Each structure stands twice: as C-alpha cells, then as structure tokens.
Amino acid sequence: MKKSMVALLALSVVCIAFAAIFVKLSEAPASIISMYRMLFAGVLLSPIIFRYRRELLKPTVKEWWALMAAGLFLAMHFGFWFASLQLTSVASSTVILALQPLVAMVAAYLLYKEKVSTKMVTIVFISFFGVVLISWGDFSFTDLSAIFGNMLSFLGVTAVVAYFLIGQNTVRNLTHWVYSFLVFSIAGLFLLVYNIVTGTELFRYGPREWSFFLLLAILPTIAHVIFNYLLNELTPTTVSMAMLLEPVGASFLAYFILSESLTPLQVIGGLIVLSGVYFFLFNQHRERRNRTL
Template identity: 40%
Template sequence: MRKNILSSPYLLLSIGVLSVAISSIFIKWATAPASVLAMYRLLLTVLFLLPFKPWSIINKQTNLNKKDFLHLFFSSLFLALHFLFWMESLRHTSVASSMIILSLSPVFTTIGLFFFFKARTTIAKVMSLVIAILGSLIIAWGDIGLSHEALYGDFLSLLGCIAYAVHLLFGQLLVQKISGQSYSFVVFLISGILLFIYNIIFKVELISYSLTNWLIFILLAFFSTILGHMLFNICLKHLDASVVSMATIGEPILAIFLAFLLLGEEITLLQITGSLITVIGIGLFFKPQKSKRSKIDY
C-alpha cells in the first residue's frame, strides 16, 4: 500500500499542494521579515534532511558538468527570489490576491518551455492561459481601488511567480541527471545561504524573535517545504514543469478558504470574479500527462 502511494506522482503532487497552501497562513501569522522567514524555512529544511544523509546520494552523481552546476546555482537563486518576493507580498496584499497571481506560474513556465525546450503547445492551451491572465488583471484592477499598497503586493507576487517558473525550468534540466532528494537538498541549502548573505548585507535581525515566530519557521520548513516543494521537485522527474506548476490551481482555493476561516480576510466581488476566471483558465490548461513511467525514483 505504502509503495503504491509513493509511486504515484499525481498523489505526491496533491500532498504538495495541500502542504504549500497553508504556508500563506503561517506567513500572515509571523512578524519576522520575509527574508528571515524564507531563510529559516530553507535552512531548517536542510537540517531536517541531514539524518537521511542526502550527500551520500549526491556523491554518486558523476554526470554533472560545469554547466549543470551553473544551472543548479541559478535554480537556487530564483527559488530564493521566489520566496523573498512572494512572502513580502503577503505583507501588503491579501492572501486571495497574492495566491491567485502566484498561480500564474504555468503561463511563464509554458513560455519558457516553448522558447528554451522547444516544447509544443496548442491554441487551446494558449487561450486558456489568456483567460487566466485576464482573471489576474481583474484582481489587480480591484486592488487599485483598495490601495496602492495592495497593488504593490500584487506586483511582488507577480515577481515571485516569474521567479518560481524560472526555478522550475532549471529544475526540469537538472532532475534528469540528479535524484529529486539530491536536487532539493542542494537547492534549499544554496538558497538558504543566499538569503543569509542578503540578511547580513542589509543588517536584518536573525535571532531575537518570539517563540511563535520560531514555531512558524519550523512549520514552514516541515509542512510547506519538505511536504511541499520537495515533493514538487521529485515530481519534476516524471511530469513536465508546466504540469507541476499547474498544481498551483489548488493552492489559491485552499489558501483563500483558510484565510477566510483563520484570518477573517474578506473577499471582494472583483477578487471573487478574477479568481474564478483565473482558476477556470488554469483548469482548462491542465490535463494529466500520460507517461510510460509509472513509478518514482528516489
């Protein structure tokens, strides 16, 4: 039974979505800066993975060249930027707006796959992405009426969305040569170090935070990263980057519901309209990928 569960990439993708969806709630509860939240989320994840000796798997990887290591660095850089932009966006805009805009990552992933991987697409998929973009524009228009700060938060979420799409594209290249765990461990470590350097340069406080904040650091690392992004990285070996990024369709729906339930965030009519249009557009794009590979390599 356990083997069947672990061998299904779509089931792992679903678990990842559930785990990532709650991250926006944790971030809203925290008072620590976004750069600190992101740094501890990644470095604590690396700490949690140490008992599994991921470096022993890395040492067995003999087919990585200098170009691959460069790709590994840029994948880590864009993951760090993704967390930095997106987490900061939640300080300025609602969970609904931030998460829906973040769900546009398939748009940028598909564009990247088309130009850099020569992946084919269809008119129907292009139209579905246009619908998704239209929905997000409606959300942004509604946030203009709320405040310029909310619009700024939307812009940060968009930057985080683009950064995540680029991270996935580099991951698509790397997971064909290195296991999902090895890739995750190295990327999380490098991203965490980059964020640490960022915090040192800008003299951000690293230690003096409340017990609640430290608990949130741990929850973000375990639930949102290990059971979220790490599972996404493993799935990249068996599903296209566009399919993995399409998993974000479930994240905003769950996150918006949790924000309403736990944070008391109200949703405007334009947010509801834009969200529905965006989710419909992304839903039309999403089709399970058929593959001869049925099991996941760990």
Template identity: 35%
Template sequence: MPPLLVIFIGVLSVSASAIFVKLSTAESGTIAFYRMFLSVLIMLPLFLKNNLHELKEIRSRDWVFSTIAGILLAFHFILWFESLRYTSVASSTVLVTLQPLFAIFGTYFFFKEKITLKSVLAMIIAIGGSFLISWGDFQVGGTAFYGDILALIACALVTGYMLFGQDLRRRIGLTTYTIIVYTVSAVTLAIYMLVKGESFTTDDPMNWLWFLLLAIVPNLLGHNLFNWALKYVSANTISIAILFEPVGASIMAFLVFGEVLISSQYIGGAIVIIGILLYVIDFKQLFKLFQKNY
C-alpha cells in the same frame, strides 16, 4: 503515484505558505532563511544515508544551473514575503502564481515545447479567473500597488527556478537536486541577511513554529512534490496547476484573518479550476475512453 495527483497535493500544501508568513512577525529575510535552512536540516539525514554518492556524478554545468536555481528561489521568497506585508493574501498569491505568462514562453524558447491552442486558451481562462479573485483587492496606488509589484517580480523569479529545475531533474535525483538547491538558497539568504543587518533570532517564540511549518508543509510537501513531478511533466503543467493556490489561500485567509471573499472571488475560483482542467485533461483520450465504454 500519478504526477497530476502529486501536483494537486503540492498545490494544497503551498496554499498555506502565505498564511504562515502573515502570522509571523519576523522580517522577510529571516522567515525565508529559516524556511530553507530547516528544510535542509530535515532532509540531510536521508540525503547522507542514501544519496551522498550522487554528488560525484553531477556535471559542472549542472552545479552552475543548480546554483542559479537556488539564488532565484531565495529572492523569490524574499520579494513574495515582503509583498504580503503590503497587500492582501488574495492579491499577492494571485500575482505570484501567474507563472504561465512566463513559463509557457520559457519552455518554448529553452525546451522547444510547442505552444498549443488548448494551452493558450487554458492559460487565458485561468489567469482571467485569478485576476477576478482579487478584483476587489487590487489598487491603483499606495502600499497595495507596491506589494503587487513585488509579487509579480517574485513570480518571474520562481518561473526561472522551475525552468532550470525542469532541465536538471532529468539528470539529478529528487533528494540530491532538492538538497543542493535549498542549501544554495539558504546560503544566499544568510548572506542577504548579513548585508541587510537582519537578525537571525526572534523575540516572538511563535515565530519558530511558523518557520518549522513553512519548512515542512509548503517546502517538503509542496515544492518537493513539484520537483518530483518535473521529471514527468512540463513546468507549464505545474505552473497552470499552481493557479489553484489563490483559491486555497483565500479560503484560509478568510478562516484565519477574516479576509472576506466577495462574489467575484468565488466566481474567479471556479474559472481558475476550469482553466486548470482544460489544460491537464487529454480530451481525445477521454473521448476514446467514453466510446470504448459506451
């Protein structure tokens, strides 16, 4: 499949993540743990059948990088899920998807990728649209501001996870890479829960449904598709595309929770899409195709 189509499906899948978290009554660490743990359980039979032998081929350096990526992913989920307790879905998802602010410079310093004028312009447009989406939700102080700070830190952590993944996916297969990182993340979250004294059980039976949906939809459809795409595209491309997540999440939040969208959020959504299109479309190739046909 075309990598950009895969990324689009992935973005739609992760857009549902904030909704499932908001519906759950469990603690943030518990939600994050079961999201990763159930993902590992679902993938394990496939891994044991087809990919177990690949573990012998992984270098020690890649084990270290995979461990760091798993730890970053674990704390990304903890902080982001916690932010949803304090601020709106729109504000939280906007801030957590501002990865280009970090990724565009991370890929420049670590992978020597050039920063083009088009990518900078696309980033500015998309980020501007993202802020406009949640203009009515941002607050100067109080609990909403605290939630915004948590979401911003979570954004930095997931960008680090993506950058390590971009390097690792060039040498490690998708299933093997994912099972390693998700296992490390689940173990990290289990240790976190033990230290914090959070419960591995829940009094609300519906939470188990939200845990399972988080594992299947955002993880196995969302993040797995991003991991697959990292072999073919830059982390910058995925980070820009993920800016579409607040659009989908805001619509879902309106349908499920009645979080009303104001006019600035509709306009912001359109601006985000324009920024994404500007970044991913090769206009020179498009112009050549137009000349050839017309």
C-alpha cells in the same frame, strides 16, 4: 482513484495552504522568513541525503553553476512571494502564484520555440485577464500596497519558472532529493548573504516567530514528499490539478483565521485564473495522451 490517494492529495493541499497563513501571521521580514524556510528544509532533508551522499560528487562545474543559478531564483521566488503576502491578500497572492504552468509555457515558447496552439494562447490571455480583475479588485487610491503585492507575487511566479527551467534542462544526473537539498541550501545561503548585507536582524526573534519558521519548512516539505510519492501512482497532470486547490484552501483558511474578505472582482478573477490553469493542464494532458496512442 483509491481513497488513500485522495486522502494524501487532500493532506498535501492542506499542508501547502497553511504556508501562506504562517507567513501572514509572522511579523519577521520576508527575507528572514524565506531564509529559514530554505535552511530548515535543507536540514530536514539531511537524513535522506545521507543515503545519496555519493551523488553530491556527481555535478560537473557547469552543473554547479546551474545549481547556483537555480538556488538564486528559488531564493528570489520565496522572497518575492512572502513579501507579497505581507502586502496583499492571501487569495490574490496564491491565485496569481497558480499561473506558474502558463508562465512556464510562455517561457518555453520564447526560449526554446516550443509550439503553442491557438487554444493554449487563448487560455493564457483569459487567465491573465483574471489577474487583471484580481488586481482591480485590490485597487485603492489611498493604498496601493496591495497592487504592489500582486506585482511581487507575479515576480515570484517568473522566478520559480526560471528555477524549474534550469533544473529540468541542466541538472539531469541527480535524484530529486539531492537536487532539492542542494538548491534549498544554496537558496538559504543567498538569502543569508542578502540579510547580512542589508543589515537585517538574523536571530532576535521570539518563540512564536521561530515556530512559524519551522512550520514553514515542515509542512511544505511534507507536501512535496507526498507529491513525489503520488507521482509513482498518479499522472503529473492529476497532481498539478490538485495543487490548484491551494489558493482555495489558503483563502478558506485566511477567511477564518485572518478574517480576510474577498471582493466580487477578486472572486471572479480568481475563478477565471483557476479555470484557465485547469483547462490548460487538462488540454496538455489530453495532447500528451494522444501522442502516446
């Protein structure tokens, strides 16, 4: 791999790792943080969308319904995940979020009856055992908020998997940029409606909070732009494996910035989860390569 590719991968991982830190530092409600993260990301993509503006007329009625559903699940993903970060540790939340490819495999099996090898099933069970260890390491008879935070993080995983399944199987005639712009904007509007209905304050936040809202839109968006560029040079599996470094980077930053510590069970559970996801992606890549030979 070229040094420039490695540098871009490292930059993208750092950008995403900081997202959890900004959420943790923010004192705004999770639904507000999620809303502005989506709406500001949509605004940032607007100049690119102007180039593809004719595509905005392409979606059929059925595809618009799919876009609405995808936006709703994306809103739920960020709402659940950001709420989990306010209740549990950065390490626990981000590691559980890394289960996304395994949950996607289970969902594909249940919905589309896609074949799953015994090896893959074993990897899934081992990874979920790692999640149990993480939650056990967070367990306290006097404070169950961390356990609830872990549950919210897992709900965030299921929501983002639903978001990806809808996008991959329904909306096919849009570029990634237009699709992202639409679902980001729709997700932001869903969260706006939620905040209005629940009476959550929309605007009265200090400069510190607004800077977090903006940074949460900028850094992950930069990371996704880099990932999209790297997919032209690297395999999706390589990029996905690099994204597994996000929990490691986020935990490292949380240790120095937030003074968060890790229990031995959290460390062991995290290593099991990340190893499971790594072997899943590696095995998936090898199977795909064998099919093309």
